[in-house]
Amino acid sequence: MRPGSEQIDDHYVIQTERISKHFGAVRAVRKLSISIPKRGLTSIAGPNGSGKSTLVNLLSGVLPLDGGLVVIDGTSLKVVKAHENPVHGLTRTFQEVRLFDQVTVWNNIMVVLSERRLFPALLERVNPMQRDRARGILESVGLWEKKDALAMNLSYGQRKLLEIGRAMAMEANIYLFDEPFAGLFPEMVEKVKEIMNRMREQGDTIVFISHNMDIVRELSDHLIILDSGSLLEEGAVDDVLSRPKVINAYLGT
Numbered sequence: 001m002r003p004g005s006e007q008i009d010d011h012y013v014i015q016t017e018r019i020s021k022h023f024g025a026v027r028a029v030r031k032l033s034i035s036i037p038k039r040g041l042t043s044i045a046g047p048n049g050s051g052k053s054t055l056v057n058l059l060s061g062v063l064p065l066d067g068g069l070v071v072i073d074g075t076s077l078k079v080v081k082a083h084e085n086p087v088h089g090l091t092r093t094f095q096e097v098r099l100f101d102q103v104t105v106w107n108n109i110m111v112v113l114s115e116r117r118l119f120p121a122l123l124e125r126v127n128p129m130q131r132d133r134a135r136g137i138l139e140s141v142g143l144w145e146k147k148d149a150l151a152m153n154l155s156y157g158q159r160k161l162l163e164i165g166r167a168m169a170m171e172a173n174i175y176l177f178d179e180p181f182a183g184l185f186p187e188m189v190e191k192v193k194e195i196m197n198r199m200r201e202q203g204d205t206i207v208f209i210s211h212n213m214d215i216v217r218e219l220s221d222h223l224i225i226l227d228s229g230s231l232l233e234e235g236a237v238d239d240v241l242s243r244p245k246v247i248n249a250y251l252g253t
Ligand SMILES: Nc1ncnc2c1ncn2[C@@H]1O[C@H](COP(=O)(O)OP(=O)(O)OP(=O)(O)O)[C@@H](O)[C@H]1O
Pocket: 023, 026, 027, 028, 046, 047, 048, 049, 050, 051, 052, 053, 054, 055, 095
């Protein structure tokens, strides 16, 4: 932290201050304060039900906060509105992939590029720059050959790649990916790693949830580990993974 800086540090693109979310008696996120560095890759790990998806849902305004504060790029928010995510340059994917199932792979991308309006995309009222961009995205997620397939006919892994492509089409600078690697074949895992590394090189901030500690160790700079909705540890990835608390409580080795 720079000398003289306040609590909110511009080294971080997202910070939370004691944010909470409960579902009835379940306290999914408990007074959680975390910091996500600007640029680079931050991973969020933790056992099933530890609040990882809930945290991403709170950061992206998909769920309302029960308490606390989210600071996104210097703006403090007690209410995070999902429709304002593009204003903050933020986009996200879901653990359960969400696509337009009845339209083609190509149009799933074009819808986003034509400002998320389905009809202009379907009517092909799109400019050549958007077409080039769509092609570039589909090539980078390895789905160019599938561009005319309906989204519903893709394999599970291809659907996840298309969802990542849709996030890329948002042209954000903060990407939140909920379990982008889960259920992917090894070659698809490599593709997603490549995409994330490219985003990092472009100076974007990538946050991803993963259970795979090999991927976490290899890919991320910063690691946040949750346990029962609270912070277990956070910091530089190698540092966090060598802490006894993490080894004992989470990695179990
Ligand atoms: N919409 C909801 N309604 C009720 N309970 C919920 C809801 N979403 C999450 N929960 C509960 O909140 C807790 C945290 O869930 P969350 O999905 O955030 O965990 P997670 O760390 O993402 O788990 P996983 O690794 O299985 O995806 C769990 O006990 C879960 O059952």
